[in-house]
Amino acid sequence: MSLLEIGCCGAYCGTCRALADGVCRGCRMGYDTGERDIEKARCRIKVCCIKRLGAEHTCADCPDCLTCDTLQGMYARKGYKYRKYRQSLEFIRRHGCDRFIKAADKWKGAYGRLP
Template identity: 55%
Template sequence: MTITEIGCCGAYCKTCRISSSGINCQGCKLGYENGERDINKARCKIKICCFKDRKFETCDDCPKFSTCKIIFNFHDKSGYKYKKYNQSIGFIKKHGYAKFIKIADKWKGPYGKID
């Protein structure tokens, strides 16, 4: 896993069914680093704010994270996965990318148990 496989929102792209099936992923940050995709065509508000405009790896890197309405509204959606994505961002903020990557490499899906 690399930092590129961590979505701006905290999702872990490497284990996503679409990404792991070999289909060209249309989410998160994959494909922009090598020119396969054009960041100027992105529609995700989180990706545009975090990755395109501010040049951050994840929303965790942003000093305005705790007051950001874009990421808050996303993490506040109904559904277990959104809470897990928020938990991932919190873990990264507290422990750093290296420790998160070590844990996330064991996951079977876009989120998992955080010790």
């Protein structure tokens, strides 16, 4: 598992079906090598995160994480998955990426149960 499989917002690409099916290239993969161009990305969270912090980071590393309108605006949307992404990012902030990946390894999608 690669740390790059964690999406900037906390969605987990590592077990996301869209990545496995080849319909999505993942949130952060390819930006670290220059294979993908962040200027062409459409997600505002990802664009901000990768431009500001670099492809090796998620919003969990951002000092403005808790007050950011872009990120918190997404989490405030209707939908269970947004609550779960918030929970994942909060877990990463508290416990780090390695522990998150260990917990998320058996998920069947972009979110799941955390200890």
